[in-house]
Amino acid sequence: MTTFMPPPPAATFLAFHPQDNNIIAIGMDDSSIQIYNVRVDEVKTKLKGHQKRITGLAFSHVLNVLVSSGADSQLCVWSTDGWERQASKFLQMPNGRAPAPLADTRVQFHLDQTHLLAVHETQIAIYEAPKLECLKQFVPREASGPITHATYSCDSQSIYVSFEDGSVGVLTASTLRLRCRINQTAYLHPNPSLRVYPLVIAAHPSESNQFALGLTDGGVHVLEPLESEGRWGSPPPTENGAGPSTPSGASVSEQPQSAFIPFARGSCGTCAYKLG
CATH class of the missing domain: 2.130.10.10 (YVTN repeat-like/Quinoprotein amine dehydrogenase)
Structure with a gap:
């Protein structure tokens, strides 16, 4: 009809x-x-x-x-x-x-x-x-869980990557080398009954070391390194004035956990601000 x-x-x-x-x-x-x-x-x-x-x-x-x-x-x-x-x-x-x-x-x-x-x-x-x-290609270790989001810093020198286990990685953009890993305990209080992790990352438009995390529980946290640190992690050592590079098409995997710089409140220092 x-x-x-x-x-x-x-x-x-x-x-x-x-x-x-x-x-x-x-x-x-x-x-x-x-x-x-x-x-x-x-x-x-x-x-x-x-x-x-x-x-x-x-x-x-x-x-x-x-x-x-x-x-x-x-x-x-x-x-x-x-x-x-x-x-x-x-x-x-x-x-x-x-x-x-x-x-x-x-x-x-x-x-x-x-x-x-x-x-x-x-x-x-x-x-x-x-x-x-x-x-270049960066492949996370399986224990981190899937990547949930990533973005360039405002100066495109770093890449911020969030994982389903709640951690955040800071990569050197030119090499995709992992400079440091920010543990979930640096910005969240442990709560075994709640599985909270970042869904989205937004880089600050002018502060290259500051970024915001949008979480699955509706919270938003803004993170930056302590003033004494100045930046996230340390860049890899240079050789003859040039940083390390990855051959075209090659894959970079995460190093073992012991090789990470663990940023946690009270140790290496992470400032976290919760919005809302």
């Missing part, structure tokens, strides 16, 4: 064009990306290349590209001139690591607008756009 139109797919991610704030890239639950013009209230084009919902979008105003990531563990590069797809690549899954179905993949450009941070529950990876060459 009648036909009911299905509801439109949900929007799962948004990103504003860096040079025209009337243009918005909208990632959709049906795996498409809509390029929407606010001024004329019109979808100018629809990008199709993923098989699962869109979980991340990032523009580079230097390369004039949009990079998308999806729950299919795929990265795609789109030209912002004509919106053609320039490259696509699936994440290199670590040996023996089977990701959860439909796990999110997030993307963020370095300040140089060329190097791309890809965040997945199994890994942190650095790609060079627009060809999506994988330069």
Whole structure:
């Protein structure tokens, strides 16, 4: 007797064009990306290349590209001139690591607008756009649990990574070497009956050593090292004036727990402020 139109797919991610704030890239639950013009209230084009919902979008105003990531563990590069797809690549899954179905993949450009941070529950990876060459990969130890989120510091010199066990790692962005691990006890009181861990990290826009954690219990904590420490951990020793590097495509795994610098309240020092 009648036909009911299905509801439109949900929007799962948004990103504003860096040079025209009337243009918005909208990632959709049906795996498409809509390029929407606010001024004329019109979808100018629809990008199709993923098989699962869109979980991340990032523009580079230097390369004039949009990079998308999806729950299919795929990265795609789109030209912002004509919106053609320039490259696509699936994440290199670590040996023996089977990701959860439909796990999110997030993307963020370095300040140089060329190097791309890809965040997945199994890994942190650095790609060079627009060809999506994988330069480095960091694989957490299994005891940490999956990666829940990661972000560049405001100066792109560090990467803050949160894990399902409640800990936070600070990586040197250029090498993906783990400088220190912040234990959960540094910012939370132990409570065996509650399983609380960070879901999202936000870096301070001007303080490179300060970041905020959004927790599963609704709390928000802002962390920074003590003034006597000055920064998170210590950089690896340099050799002939140059820091260590990882060969292209190589993987960096976490070192044993004894090699970490354990930041905990009352020992090496972590300042934590709870909001709300």
